[in-house]
Amino acid sequence: MASSTTQLKSEVLVDQMKKYLATDAGKAVANKVGLVFQFNIAPKKLGFEEVIYTVDLKKGEVIKGPYEGGKPDTTFSIKDDDFLKLATGKMNPQIAFMRGAMKIKGSLSAAQKFTPDIFPKFAKM
Amino acid sequence: MAMRELVTGGAACAVPGGAGSSSSSNPLGALANALIGSSSKTQDRLKEIPSSTATATSPSAEFFSLPDDHLRALPGSELDRPLLQPNRPHTQGSEFLSGFYSVDQNGALSDVWDEIHQHGPHPLLPQPQLQQPTFDGPPQRVLSSFLHSFVDSSRAGIPFRPTPLPMLGLSQGDKQCIRDRSTIMARHFFADKPDDFIDAQVNALLSSLDIDHDVRAKGPLPGRYRELEDYWNESQGMLKPGPHAADGWVTEYSQQQPHRVDPDAWAHSFEQQHGANGWASEFEQEQSQLTSVNQMRGANISSLAAMEQTRMLAHTLAQNDDPKFQNSKFLQFVSKMSRGELIIDDNQVKPASLIAPGDWATEYQQKYNGGQTWADEFVGSELSHGPDRWVKEFTTEREQHGSVDDQWVNEFSKLHVHDWVEEFGQQVGEGSLGESSADNWANAYDEFLNEQVSAKQQLNSSRGVYVFSEMNPYVGHPNPLKEGQELFRKGLLSEAVLALEAEVLKNPDNSEGWRLLGIAHAENDDDQQAIAAMMRAQEADPTNLEVLLALGVSHTNELEQAAALKYLYGWLRNHPKYGTLALPELSESPYYADVARLFNEAAQMSPEDADVHVILGVMFNLSREYDKAISSFQTALKLKPHDYSLWNKLGATQANSVQSSEAISAYQQALDLKPNYVRAWANMGISYANQGMYEESIRYYVRALAMNPKADNAWQYLRISLSCASRNDMLEACDSRNLDILQKEFPL
Numbered sequence: 092m093a094s095s096t097t098q099l100k101s102e103v104l105v106d107q108m109k110k111y112l113a114t115d116a117g118k119a120v121a122n123k124v125g126l127v128f129q130f131n132i133a134p135k136k137l138g139f140e141e142v143i144y145t146v147d148l149k150k151g152e153v154i155k156g157p158y159e160g161g162k163p164d165t166t167f168s169i170k171d172d173d174f175l176k177l178a179t180g181k182m183n184p185q186i187a188f189m190r191g192a193m194k195i196k197g198s199l200s201a202a203q204k205f206t207p208d209i210f211p212k213f214a215k216m
Numbered sequence: 217m218a219m220r221e222l223v224t225g226g227a228a229c230a231v232p233g234g235a236g237s238s239s240s241s242n243p244l245g246a247l248a249n250a251l252i253g254s255s256s257k258t259q260d261r262l263k264e265i266p267s268s269t270a271t272a273t274s275p276s277a278e279f280f281s282l283p284d285d286h287l288r289a290l291p292g293s294e295l296d297r298p299l300l301q302p303n304r305p306h307t308q309g310s311e312f313l314s315g316f317y318s319v320d321q322n323g324a325l326s327d328v329w330d331e332i333h334q335h336g337p338h339p340l341l342p343q344p345q346l347q348q349p350t351f352d353g354p355p356q357r358v359l360s361s362f363l364h365s366f367v368d369s370s371r372a373g374i375p376f377r378p379t380p381l382p383m384l385g386l387s388q389g390d391k392q393c394i395r396d397r398s399t400i401m402a403r404h405f406f407a408d409k410p411d412d413f414i415d416a417q418v419n420a421l422l423s424s425l426d427i428d429h430d431v432r433a434k435g436p437l438p439g440r441y442r443e444l445e446d447y448w449n450e451s452q453g454m455l456k457p458g459p460h461a462a463d464g465w466v467t468e469y470s471q472q473q474p475h476r477v478d479p480d481a482w483a484h485s486f487e488q489q490h491g492a493n494g495w496a497s498e499f500e501q502e503q504s505q506l507t508s509v510n511q512m513r514g515a516n517i518s519s520l521a522a523m524e525q526t527r528m529l530a531h532t533l534a535q536n537d538d539p540k541f542q543n544s545k546f547l548q549f550v551s552k553m554s555r556g557e558l559i560i561d562d563n564q565v566k567p568a569s570l571i572a573p574g575d576w577a578t579e580y581q582q583k584y585n586g587g588q589t590w591a592d593e594f595v596g597s598e599l600s601h602g603p604d605r606w607v608k609e610f611t612t613e614r615e616q617h618g619s620v621d622d623q624w625v626n627e628f629s630k631l632h633v634h635d636w637v638e639e640f641g642q643q644v645g646e647g648s649l650g651e652s653s654a655d656n657w658a659n660a661y662d663e664f665l666n667e668q669v670s671a672k673q674q675l676n677s678s679r680g681v682y683v684f685s686e687m688n689p690y691v692g693h694p695n696p697l698k699e700g701q702e703l704f705r706k707g708l709l710s711e712a713v714l715a716l717e718a719e720v721l722k723n724p725d726n727s728e729g730w731r732l733l734g735i736a737h738a739e740n741d742d743d744q745q746a747i748a749a750m751m752r753a754q755e756a757d758p759t760n761l762e763v764l765l766a767l768g769v770s771h772t773n774e775l776e777q778a779a780a781l782k783y784l785y786g787w788l789r790n791h792p793k794y795g796t797l798a799l800p801e802l803s804e805s806p807y808y809a810d811v812a813r814l815f816n817e818a819a820q821m822s823p824e825d826a827d828v829h830v831i832l833g834v835m836f837n838l839s840r841e842y843d844k845a846i847s848s849f850q851t852a853l854k855l856k857p858h859d860y861s862l863w864n865k866l867g868a869t870q871a872n873s874v875q876s877s878e879a880i881s882a883y884q885q886a887l888d889l890k891p892n893y894v895r896a897w898a899n900m901g902i903s904y905a906n907q908g909m910y911e912e913s914i915r916y917y918v919r920a921l922a923m924n925p926k927a928d929n930a931w932q933y934l935r936i937s938l939s940c941a942s943r944n945d946m947l948e949a950c951d952s953r954n955l956d957i958l959q960k961e962f963p964l
Binding site for chain 1: 741743769772773775776777834837840864865867868869871872873874876879895898899902903905906907908928929932933935936939940
């Protein structure tokens with residue numbers, strides 16, 4: 092399968108997150124957390140062909156690419172499928188970390204605030 | 217004590233044929249009868265019990281069947297029946313025996329039975345006076361009726377009173393067995409009761425049977441077990457608000473070192489309390505306890521899974537950059553464990569033969585998770601010690617005793633423990649972990665265990681294997697397909713699922729049965745099952761357009777773009793009218809742009825075909841062009857205004873482009889057309905949650921779950937909304953999937 096046609100599943104969620112942060116509910120969540128998370132999302136294998144997103148809950152915005160305003164509070168390295176599971180509450184972030192499914196760089200206490208609560212939920216057709 | 221002698225004397229007189237054994241003369245027997253109920257009632261219950269003993273598949277089943285079997289052992293039934301009801305088959309006794317053996321896996325009770333047969337009075341002597349269960353007579357009868365009364369009283373929530381019993385002559389092994397099983401099963405059986413209640417019940421039982429809590433503690437381990445048990449209780453109950461496992465650990469820890477004034481106190485108290493063997497014995501105990509717990513969790517977390525856990529642990533440890541830590545033997549040790557090269561057997565580390573290091577890993581991991589606090593505590597008290605001290609202390613101590621446990625302890629003391637401890641100390645010292653972190657980790661561990669249990673099922677469904685319900689009442693129905701269609705039409709989705717399952721069990725190649733089953737699951741908000749059923753439908757009929765469309769939609773929901781495209785393109789290719797548009801050069805995995813172009817052509821060909829607009833809507837969802845998707849669905853709805861699933865598709869698209877209030881009115885349309893549309897209810901909840909209206913969202917999720925408790929997504933979302941709405945008091949009800957409580961608390 093040509094890799095150009097495959098998109099990351101996470102991209103759909105990140106896209107939704109971007110719009111969500113513009114709403115009142117999204118702003119409330121951003122204000123509550125107030126941290127900058129960077130996600131290095133790998134399609135298949137951790138650390139390979141990573142796509143980087145920055146979820147900036149200080150400013151309330153999502154950008155594709157690494158954080159440019161200094162060091163993010165926490166950087167997560169995770170696989171595409173697992174990111175989806177985390178965002179939808181199917182997988183607990185701490186379990187993901189314990190299993191080695193997610194690597195964390197930066198502040199662990201900031202990492203604790205990374206919960207499914209901060210994501211908008213995805214509706215099904 | 218005088219009381220006990222009195223009763224014991226009574227029991228001695230109760231040898232069959234003895235005249236003074238009438239139960240009414242024994243006040244304690246009367247009390248027991250009051251607890252158990254009258255004998256006629258007992259007889260009635262006896263008749264209700266199916267004659268064959270269910271094979272024990274789980275600890276709970278085992279526990280439930282125990283009293284039944286004991287019932288048969290009651291004097292009034294087993295012994296009198298041949299006499300009073302001569303037309304009954306004479307096999308009662310042997311049937312009881314076989315049932316007894318099949319249930320009693322540990323063999324201890326059957327040992328008792330054997331013992332009775334060898335040394336005890338002959339049990340088949342007629343004894344018509346013993347119509348009522350009493351606490352005298354041969355030990356096994358006393359024991360069985362006693363256990364029975366325990367279960368009865370506990371079921372009813374009545375505190376169980378310690379009752380002096382005649383000497384039962386139980387061996388240490390029997391006691392240990394009864395103790396273990398009653399503790400574990402009571403906890404399982406009375407899961408809805410508070411912990412102290414369970415503890416009190418078990419303590420009453422054990423003290424009556426003259427079984428010491430410490431029965432398993434050999435040698436210098438007084439009172440040790442109780443603490444462990446408290447600890448375990450806490451860790452079991454840790455999802456409740458209140459003390460957490462890690463705290464419990466700390467409490468236990470600080471209880472153990474009451475003389476903390478002196479820097480050496482820690483080592484001393486350790487020495488005093490445990491002796492050299494203490495640590496190892498404790499380990500052994502916890503290990504066996506965990507074994508039972510694993511069984512209790514429903515599935516044996518196989519040694520493979522445990523090995524996997526160690527592997528992950530090793531992996532996590534290996535993330536650490538500290539070269540000292542990397543080279544530490546401890547890490548090597550854990551890695552070896554994880555590869556199954558080392559096992560722990562009888563407290564000795566051995567190279568593995570075939571068995572993976574099952575419970576040690578579980579055990580270790582648990583400690584590790586509670587470890588933050590432990591390390592905190594340890595580092596705190598140990599500042600004056602220096603980390604080496606502990607190791608030295610431990611090693612010298614051990615050498616003095618030089619016992620059986622040597623090997624294991626040797627191995628452990630060689631492991632540069634201080635490296636590991638330092639590592640922990642550094643982490644904690646940096647303050648990188650919040651105060652609540654230990655609790656969180658402990659919670660996470662519990663969830664992790666649960667996850668392991670359900671992993672097997674998930675494994676199946678994620679592979680696209682359809683998972684059938686157990687106990688399907690429609691199996692054997694003359695026409696389950698018709699019944700299923702009827703139920704589906706009435707909107708009874710979960711019932712329809714059962715009927716349709718019966719149909720596809722009967723006719724595995726019935727594409728229509730599978731298709732409708734898939735649709736029922738999708739409307740019931742269970743996508744894994746929906747996809748699995750639709751795959752079977754497609755297998756049976758590869759060109760069915762409805763099936764291809766449904767698969768396209770389901771995979772779009774799962775964000776699996778390539779698979780969705782494949783099926784949507786398959787729809788076009790197999791369509792009698794648009795099939796001509798299909799390009800032979802397009803492969804199994806077509807490009808998005810090509811497929812999109814073809815469907816646009818199809819829409820131009822016949823703008824009145826709602827299906828084409830539906831597929832275009834789905835396609836635009838895939839490319840996240842939500843505005844176009846919305847207008848496609850709106851066009852389709854003009855052509856098919858009564859299609860509830862179309863209204864839901866419109867709503868979901870609006871929701872995912874963060875137009876939540878519009879979405880809610882679309883869902884409302886769907887629900888007006890189909891009130892039992894679980895997916896629409898759940899989607900409603902999502903839209904409220906995305907607007908920050910968490911209380912509202914909870915009501916809708918609960919409503920959806922009341923209609924289909926198997927909708928896993930809704931449970932996960934409900935949990936998130938509960939925590940966002942600061943309703944942590946309801947998390948326990950959510951985790952235990954207690955809909956009664958939730959519906960009462962959040963009516964819609």
